Amino acid sequence: xxxxxxxxxxxxxxxxxxxxxxxxxxxxxxxxxxxxxxxxxxxxxxxxxxxxxxxxxxxxxxxxxxxxxxxxxxxxxxxxxxxxxxxxxxxxxxxxxxxxxxxxxxxxxxxxxxxxxxxxxxxxxxxxxxxxxxxxxxxxxxxxxxxxxxxxxxxxxxxxxxxxxxxxxxxxxxxxxxxxxxxxxxxxxxxxxxxxxxxxxxxxxxxxxxxxxxxxxxxxxxxxxxxxxxxxxxxxxxxxxxxxxxxxxxxxxxxxxxxxxxxxxxxxxxxxxxxxxxxxxxxxxxxxxxx
Amino acid sequence: xxxxxxxxxxxxxxxxxxxxxxxxxxxxxxxxxxxxxxxxxxxxxxxxxxxxxxxxxxxxxxxxxxxxxxxxxxxxxxxxxxxxxxxxxxxxxxxxxxxxxxxxxxxxxxxxxxxxxxxxxxxxxxxxxxxxxxxxxxxxxxxxxxxxxxxxxxxxxxxxxxxxxxxxxxxxxxxxxxxxxxxxxxxxxxxxxxxxxxxxxxxxxxxxxxxxxxxxxxxxxxxxxxxxxxxxxxxxxxxxxxxxxxxxxxxxxxxxxxxxxxxxx
Numbered sequence: 001x002x003x004x005x006x007x008x009x010x011x012x013x014x015x016x017x018x019x020x021x022x023x024x025x026x027x028x029x030x031x032x033x034x035x036x037x038x039x040x041x042x043x044x045x046x047x048x049x050x051x052x053x054x055x056x057x058x059x060x061x062x063x064x065x066x067x068x069x070x071x072x073x074x075x076x077x078x079x080x081x082x083x084x085x086x087x088x089x090x091x092x093x094x095x096x097x098x099x100x101x102x103x104x105x106x107x108x109x110x111x112x113x114x115x116x117x118x119x120x121x122x123x124x125x126x127x128x129x130x131x132x133x134x135x136x137x138x139x140x141x142x143x144x145x146x147x148x149x150x151x152x153x154x155x156x157x158x159x160x161x162x163x164x165x166x167x168x169x170x171x172x173x174x175x176x177x178x179x180x181x182x183x184x185x186x187x188x189x190x191x192x193x194x195x196x197x198x199x200x201x202x203x204x205x206x207x208x209x210x211x212x213x214x215x216x217x218x219x220x221x222x223x224x225x226x227x228x229x230x231x232x233x234x235x236x237x238x239x240x241x242x243x244x245x246x247x248x249x250x251x252x253x254x255x256x257x258x259x260x261x262x263x264x265x266x267x268x269x270x271x272x273x274x275x276x277x278x279x280x281x282x283x284x285x286x287x288x289x290x291x
Numbered sequence: 292x293x294x295x296x297x298x299x300x301x302x303x304x305x306x307x308x309x310x311x312x313x314x315x316x317x318x319x320x321x322x323x324x325x326x327x328x329x330x331x332x333x334x335x336x337x338x339x340x341x342x343x344x345x346x347x348x349x350x351x352x353x354x355x356x357x358x359x360x361x362x363x364x365x366x367x368x369x370x371x372x373x374x375x376x377x378x379x380x381x382x383x384x385x386x387x388x389x390x391x392x393x394x395x396x397x398x399x400x401x402x403x404x405x406x407x408x409x410x411x412x413x414x415x416x417x418x419x420x421x422x423x424x425x426x427x428x429x430x431x432x433x434x435x436x437x438x439x440x441x442x443x444x445x446x447x448x449x450x451x452x453x454x455x456x457x458x459x460x461x462x463x464x465x466x467x468x469x470x471x472x473x474x475x476x477x478x479x480x481x482x483x484x485x486x487x488x489x490x491x492x493x494x495x496x497x498x499x500x501x502x503x504x505x506x507x508x509x510x511x512x513x514x515x516x517x518x519x520x521x522x523x524x525x526x527x528x529x530x531x532x533x534x535x536x537x538x539x540x541x542x543x544x545x546x547x548x549x550x551x552x553x554x555x556x
Contacts, residue, residue: 048419069424070424073422074348078416080416082413085414100357103348103349103354103422104349105349145417
């Protein structure tokens, strides 16, 4: 089982959202990191065959996915970033509605719905209307609907948004377990989620993959670029304005800064071990926000 | 011969050989994992792996029945509400059949919430990534709305025929009902296909505009409502019916190819 992206490109007028992206995805968890507007959501929509590419193609085992049509979507589970819901449906009704769209026979849909509500910790709220659900509960319903057809390819756009830390850990374990013999692609705001479960990470900027590899491989790119520096409280603002500060903590009258910089920012700065978040800040630190 | 009789016969005939060779042996636990792994690998290396592993899926008619379960009440309820509203105006219709076309776009209006519900609730993207294509979703809802409309129109025309005191022929009454409906529905489907109708609210003014148009027609072109103008109505039926059928063909074709219909994620 292989999902191949072959020079995949998407233009919106003169704007290039995705620019000649190529990759071969085999079973495993793939993380997609990039700032807002990097093209992650556009890429995911093309992977789901719900958005046509300007050029290039997505191939599943050598077959073009838009040509496969329903046969491809049958293998697919998709959680969009900003998904809506029918407010008057209960969680159970909603899942059974999506199961009908996915072509699951009724009895199978009923069993699968119950199992997924149980798995996502929503059994107690199965008969409550979605409009009464909290953000985290809605997100869990979204995750459950993506898993209804036992997809071979699971595409999740911001799956952990709105989940509390306990739910996030449960979700990560679920995905790690689920990814055996399946392709899971996820983008998230939370770098630590990708760090914890992704077998391979793609760093996306301006529609291109600028880096790809396993987490340790990627972290090597940020090695010798992360520094720790202790500065007096009054100097802290000046440092924050001049360099990318990944983290800070107060220790007495001093502030310990974690700085992302190509060069040693000060004589007293000491190098420290990089993380995926540091790498992210190294590439996107100057941009307003990330996702 | 029953299974037990066959076994007895084989035991008697072959004796020990049956027990050793023919009777199935229990699986050896130590080999079970190995066998499962071999089977998994065979399946995974087959080119048509997804085909083999695909679970049972429902066809269009089962899907239609599911859509009826989830959307049927809403679609039929709205059509019934429109029929009730039209029936309140039966005294007007009984006197002046030219008023009939004014009400026909309202039946199209009643179908809009069901057709565009996904867009309204921001569900299109999620629905589009399911096995049912956007075209299939629309087609199923159109079948439901069409069935409801057929019942409503039959009832309305029967009431009009029974209570009406005018001399307009039944076939002309049918054309008064069907032409505005087809015109309006063809435009709505075209707008959805070309993504000009992103939500229910943006479609309402167009449909109500059609209703208004048919309302002023008897004043602007009174000749159109004479018996002698039946030919003009028939031509309009052929023309707008063709537009409507073309839109239906688009949907059916897109459904066959598993494509979206009027949705850009």
